Amino acid sequence: MKSLYVIVVGCGRLGAHLANLLSQSGHRVVVIDRDKESFSNLSSEAFSGFKVEGDASEPETLRQAKIGQADLLIAATREDNVNIMVALVAKKSFGVKNVMARVYDTRREGLYREMGLETVSPILLAGEEFFRLVYKALDAGGEK
Amino acid sequence: MLDDKRVLIVGCGRLGSQLANRLNREGCRITIVDKDDSAFTALEEEFQGIRLKGDALDESVMKEAHVREYDLAIAVTGKDDLNLILGLVARELFGVPRVIVRVRDPSRSDSLGGFKFITVCPTNLAADSIVNQVESALAGGDTRPFDNPAK
Structure with missing residues (x-):
């Protein structure tokens, strides 16, 4: 499998989990976070990528992460606006081909899509999963 | 129902x-x-x-x-x-x-x-969804577009 150069912005629960998974499957991963402490969420076994401490909304930080080489950028901070902004900058200013942004506020998903951003909404995904499980639990009558 | x-x-x-x-x-x-x-x-x-x-x-x-x-x-x-x-x-x-x-x-x-x-676990679901998109794009020999199955 081809190895990708992936930048993950935000090293919270989602960002760190993604960085671990992607690094483990052989991709080259750089994680950016403003807060050095958040790097402790990375697994010492799974993660063999690089860490950049800094604010990803500043282009200099993205350059430090060698954004020019990135195949994919995933914006996974806890702020929708930061995610969208970073994703847009990556796409428009640095020409990153694939960008994904985590969004909490699903009402704006359509707008982001029009701007060419792929979005991932944990809430929507969880809603679908809950609904599927509720159906399974109530309709079939059994647990699991 | x-x-x-x-x-x-x-x-x-x-x-x-x-x-x-x-x-x-x-x-x-x-x-x-x-x-x-x-x-x-x-x-x-x-x-x-x-x-x-x-x-x-x-x-x-x-x-x-x-x-x-x-x-x-x-x-x-x-x-x-x-x-x-x-x-x-x-x-x-x-x-x-x-x-x-x-x-x-x-x-x-x-x-x-x-x-x-x-x-x-919404975090796992989101991470899996992203990793799946990356992997299926790679399996297709193309790194784009990553279609989003979430929606």
Whole structure:
């Protein structure tokens, strides 16, 4: 499998989990976070990528992460606006081909899509999963 | 169909309200609890269930919620610990046969086997969705576009 150069912005629960998974499957991963402490969420076994401490909304930080080489950028901070902004900058200013942004506020998903951003909404995904499980639990009558 | 199934939902945030609205449309009889009154504004006008304001672990709130028996309890507050406690209370004290809880922390989500809850981890779902998109794009020999199956 081809190895990708992936930048993950935000090293919270989602960002760190993604960085671990992607690094483990052989991709080259750089994680950016403003807060050095958040790097402790990375697994010492799974993660063999690089860490950049800094604010990803500043282009200099993205350059430090060698954004020019990135195949994919995933914006996974806890702020929708930061995610969208970073994703847009990556796409428009640095020409990153694939960008994904985590969004909490699903009402704006359509707008982001029009701007060419792929979005991932944990809430929507969880809603679908809950609904599927509720159906399974109530309709079939059994647990699991 | 889910007609007349009785469902207790604790937490009326984005996820809880989404579930409440949807299950209400499916014909479930819902009781939804939130400590914050304004959370209920996320419920649709058509919502026919019972809204209970208060701490779900508060005795008086519990009594009010317990006027019904439930087929299913769903704990989707913003706090993992609270959701687990609520799940236990629903099962052990209310005798609710099926419990689904949200657990945000993926490392914890893996270690909850002993509780025998059905758990949903939005973080894992989002991460899996992204990794799947990356992998399927790579398997196709193309790094773009990553179609998003989430929506």
